[in-house]
Amino acid sequence: MNNKLKIGIIVGSTREGRISPQVASWVHEHAKKRTDALFEIVDVKSYKLPLLGESNDQSGVNAWNEKLSTLDGFIFVAGEYNHSLTASLKNALDSARDAWNNKAAGIVSYGSVGGARAAEHLRGILGELQVADVRTHVALSMFTDFEDWKIFKPQNLHLSNLNTMLDQLIKWSTALKTIRS
Ligand SMILES: Cc1cc2nc3c(=O)[nH]c(=O)nc-3n(C[C@H](O)[C@H](O)[C@H](O)COP(=O)(O)O)c2cc1C
Numbered sequence: 001m002n003n004k005l006k007i008g009i010i011v012g013s014t015r016e017g018r019i020s021p022q023v024a025s026w027v028h029e030h031a032k033k034r035t036d037a038l039f040e041i042v043d044v045k046s047y048k049l050p051l052l053g054e055s056n057d058q059s060g061v062n063a064w065n066e067k068l069s070t071l072d073g074f075i076f077v078a079g080e081y082n083h084s085l086t087a088s089l090k091n092a093l094d095s096a097r098d099a100w101n102n103k104a105a106g107i108v109s110y111g112s113v114g115g116a117r118a119a120e121h122l123r124g125i126l127g128e129l130q131v132a133d134v135r136t137h138v139a140l141s142m143f144t145d146f147e148d149w150k151i152f153k154p155q156n157l158h159l160s161n162l163n164t165m166l167d168q169l170i171k172w173s174t175a176l177k178t179i180r181s
Helices: 022-031 057-070 087-094 117-127 155-179
Strands: 005-011 035-044 074-078 104-109 131-141
Touching: 005 022, 005 155, 022 035, 022 074, 022 104, 022 155, 074 117, 074 155, 087 117, 104 117, 104 155, 117 131, 131 155
Parallel strands: 005 035, 005 074, 074 104, 104 131
Antiparallel strands: none
């Protein structure tokens, strides 16, 4: 049995033409070079989550909760919509409770000002879900890290931030695992 920490890279936007998968792939490509945890991309779009409470079909919500339950920590790939996080990510956060609790998270955001406003709103929500969000945050600019706001071409400087964020995330995920039964 593999006892390594499992970290999910949560793809938080679901619209047609979204750029989030490019950002998630970049995070995954670098994270999986590490040997202290296993990383996987977890795409909110695949779960076809209904807006909370609007459907009797709970299959997507159940599958979402089952997936989150297997994870020890999260990296949220969060684009900024109207100075906040995407509705799809908020709905995905609302669609689980216990499966989030007592775990750690890091944030990779993007937008005209690095997705900073989305990231800060996300931090407030994570507090309520008992997810411990680490300080270091990768903030990608639509102007300098994307070509034509579509093709992801990150500047090298983000790599050191990503690695620091991962160091912090692994430490806190390891610590929090000890208090989950
Ligand atoms: C509804 C909507 C609102 C947006 N509002 C903002 C915003 O407030 N600030 C910002 O920096 N970018 C904003 N954008 C631009 C998005 O950050 C950009 O389109 C990005 O590609 C969205 O992520 P996605 O492609 O993964 O969906 C907005 C985009 C949409 C679709």
